[in-house]
Amino acid sequence: MSRTVTIEPVTRIEGHxxxxxxxxxxxxxxxxKFHLTQFRGFEKFCxxxxxxxxxxxxxxxxxxxxxxxxxxxxxxxxxLLSVSIPPTGEKLRRIINLAQLTQSHALSFFxxxxxxxxxxxxxxxxSRNIFGVMRQDPALAKDGIRLxxxxxxxxxxxxxxxxxxxxxxxxxVSEPLTQEKRDAMLKLIPEGLEIAKRTYAFFxxxxxxxxxxxxxxxxxxxxxxxxxxxxxxLEHYDGFLRLKDAQGRILxxxxxxxxxxxxxxxxxxxxxxxxxxYYKPHGYPNGIYRVxxxxxxNNVDACGTPYADVALAEFHMLQESGPIASSFHYHYxxxxxxxYALEMMERLLKDPTILDARVRARARSNRYEGIGVAxxxxxxxxxxxxxDDEGLITWVNLIIATGHNNLAMNQSIxxxxxxxxxxxxxxxxMLNRVEAVIRCFDPCLSCASHAxxxxxxxxxxKDATGRVVDTLRRG
Amino acid sequence: xxxxxxxxxxxxIGYGSPIRGDDAIGPLVADRLQAEGMPEGVEVVSRxxxxxxxxxxxxxxxxxxxxxxxxxxTPGEVRCRSLxxxxxxxxxxxxxxxxxxxxxxxxxxxxKVPETFLVSACGSAFDYSNYVLTPTAEAAIExxxxxxxxxxxxxxxxxxxxxxxxxxxxxxxQAPLQAR
Numbered sequence: 001m002s003r004t005v006t007i008e009p010v011t012r013i014e015g016h017x018x019x020x021x022x023x024x025x026x027x028x029x030x031x032x033k034f035h036l037t038q039f040r041g042f043e044k045f046c047x048x049x050x051x052x053x054x055x056x057x058x059x060x061x062x063x064x065x066x067x068x069x070x071x072x073x074x075x076x077x078x079x080l081l082s083v084s085i086p087p088t089g090e091k092l093r094r095i096i097n098l099a100q101l102t103q104s105h106a107l108s109f110f111x112x113x114x115x116x117x118x119x120x121x122x123x124x125x126x127s128r129n130i131f132g133v134m135r136q137d138p139a140l141a142k143d144g145i146r147l148x149x150x151x152x153x154x155x156x157x158x159x160x161x162x163x164x165x166x167x168x169x170x171x172x173v174s175e176p177l178t179q180e181k182r183d184a185m186l187k188l189i190p191e192g193l194e195i196a197k198r199t200y201a202f203f204x205x206x207x208x209x210x211x212x213x214x215x216x217x218x219x220x221x222x223x224x225x226x227x228x229x230x231x232x233x234l235e236h237y238d239g240f241l242r243l244k245d246a247q248g249r250i251l252x253x254x255x256x257x258x259x260x261x262x263x264x265x266x267x268x269x270x271x272x273x274x275x276x277x278y279y280k281p282h283g284y285p286n287g288i289y290r291v292x293x294x295x296x297x298n299n300v301d302a303c304g305t306p307y308a309d310v311a312l313a314e315f316h317m318l319q320e321s322g323p324i325a326s327s328f329h330y331h332y333x334x335x336x337x338x339x340y341a342l343e344m345m346e347r348l349l350k351d352p353t354i355l356d357a358r359v360r361a362r363a364r365s366n367r368y369e370g371i372g373v374a375x376x377x378x379x380x381x382x383x384x385x386x387x388d389d390e391g392l393i394t395w396v397n398l399i400i401a402t403g404h405n406n407l408a409m410n411q412s413i414x415x416x417x418x419x420x421x422x423x424x425x426x427x428x429x430m431l432n433r434v435e436a437v438i439r440c441f442d443p444c445l446s447c448a449s450h451a452x453x454x455x456x457x458x459x460x461x462k463d464a465t466g467r468v469v470d471t472l473r474r475g
Numbered sequence: 476x477x478x479x480x481x482x483x484x485x486x487x488i489g490y491g492s493p494i495r496g497d498d499a500i501g502p503l504v505a506d507r508l509q510a511e512g513m514p515e516g517v518e519v520v521s522r523x524x525x526x527x528x529x530x531x532x533x534x535x536x537x538x539x540x541x542x543x544x545x546x547x548x549t550p551g552e553v554r555c556r557s558l559x560x561x562x563x564x565x566x567x568x569x570x571x572x573x574x575x576x577x578x579x580x581x582x583x584x585x586x587k588v589p590e591t592f593l594v595s596a597c598g599s600a601f602d603y604s605n606y607v608l609t610p611t612a613e614a615a616i617e618x619x620x621x622x623x624x625x626x627x628x629x630x631x632x633x634x635x636x637x638x639x640x641x642x643x644x645x646x647x648x649q650a651p652l653q654a655r
Contacts, residue, residue, distance in 0.1 A: 149528035
């Protein structure tokens with residue numbers, strides 16, 4: 001008799017989700033699904049609003065990466081205005097984006113994933129949390145707090161506030177940078193970089209311990225999608241789309257982000273409010289790809305900053321050849337990106353033109369359609385708007401990083417469940433690994449909720465007849 | 476400022492969503508305090524939510540006053556209570572934290588916990604509204620300000636005598652504001 005295991009809610013992620021494992025007669029996993037159980041409808045209720053409200057409105061989809069939404073939205077507005085923003089305005093936008101990446105990656109690594117990495121997947125769930133980490137390695141926990149503080153302080157210094165800054169505006173940024181603020185931010189970078197390097201060096205010592213998890217945590221072949229710079233370097237703000245296959249062959253390159261619809265289709269399933277984007281030429285669901293830190297590092301030829309390039313070379317040594325396949329190594333990639341972000345922020349802040357007063361281009365809307373694409377911490381973020389003659393929004397499409405990874409997350413939990421879950425002897429540590437593979441992707445479900453459709457909402461264990469015979473609930 | 480606080484650092488944190496009706500009362504009261512000017516050594520910040528890095532700020536201060544909206548009480552009721560660390564006040568998510576969990580972080584990591592108070596006002600509507608409160612919540616602003624002023628007032632009795640220190644788990648032990 002087959003059974004279904006339910007893990008609900010999935011813990012230490014952003015948002016609410018459920019995982020269902022369908023077991024067969026012999027207790028083997030027959031199917032695994034990741035359900036996003038919240039519906040928010042942002043795309044619909046933005047209709048009718050003036051396009052200039054979109055950065056503020058869409059930033060409210062998320063308290064974690066509002067800066068990413070603000071940037072993608074303002075870039076869509078830049079497109080509507082048909083302006084090129086002043087170079088200093090662009091550099092300042094890049095800095096706030098990298099500060100956002102730093103604090104977000106720090107949260108994912110230090111606070112959400114370190115309990116598993118430090119205490120072990122099978123440790124007592126009562127103490128497998130941030131307090132367990134604090135007791136075991138207080139210095140690491142303090143580093144996590146400080147790194148987040150540095151990222152958030154830079155966001156606040158530039159944006160005026162940490163959570164929903166309004167400093168980025170269509171056409172650039174609203175205020176130029178003062179020397180005093182520049183110097184204050186620059187002072188933070190060396191300490192941040194030391195923490196990032198120290199954590200990276202520590203994590204490298206942990207990686208060999210997780211060989212088994214690395215083999216089974218979403219190591220299935222997929223394509224990888226990200227932005228790259230015109231030189232093929234790491235790029236988080238602008239650039240072009242690049243898509244590589246699992247063997248590392250470049251299938252699409254230097255595609256202007258405005259042409260994303262040629263590459264990306266979106267499918268809907270009845271068990272989740274999150275859509276299932278796919279690479280159109282390969283169809284659904286074969287067009288599975290991953291985005292985010294792992295994809296970005298797999299896709300680039302170089303990071304472009306000194307220490308991050310050394311770390312990138314070491315990242316590629318995790319595997320004999322080809323793109324790094326295991327989603328477990330999202331953790332590794334995040335740490336490399338934190339180093340990159342700090343190095344790049346320092347470079348930008350030291351740029352002699354960073355204090356220039358001209359930071360904003362002004363215009364009225366000159367197009368009916370605008371597309372803005374940027375790399376959020378979790379992956380590529382796309383905002384696409386249509387407006388009428390009055391500048392009112394008539395249609396919105398948002399493709400969120402977590403959405404891009406939806407197919408891969410579903411495939412990954414199936415792989416982990418196949419490897420670790422024994423339906424005849426269900427152990428908490430098995431189910432924790434199923435959750436943990438989702439945490440590798442660091443999903444942010446708050447803004448990934450879009451799909452319409454009827455959804456049976458509830459890790460459930462179901463028998464062959466579909467009867468729920470076991471449920472794991474936490475939180 | 477409270478004699479006991481002379482030369483010591485105070486941090487006031489107003490938090491809540493500015494677009495969810497009466498939930499904005501924490502940031503609004505913080506903004507009012509900021510506008511009227513605070514004595515030396517008193518810092519005021521507004522936050523949408525409480526996040527992990529605030530721990531580093533908390534341990535740098537001797538007294539912390541959180542300002543928040545509440546849902547468990549009569550609309551408009553203003554309460555002040557002391558807070559203690561509580562590691563069990565954890566969220567399954569990580570982008571917002573309970574003030575008691577933040578204090579538990581301070582205790583576990585830094586072995587130092589600031590004397591902490593929560594001044595709250597019960598709201599009545601939490602639907603969309605951008606920094607606009609219901610009249611009931613609006614009327615609670617002044618009593619909240621009054622509590623904060625007393626907690627940082629040089630001439631007032633030691634503020635710890637005014638509220639009943641409670642374990643954070645004893646959420647029902649709260650002191651309603653007395654008219655001055």
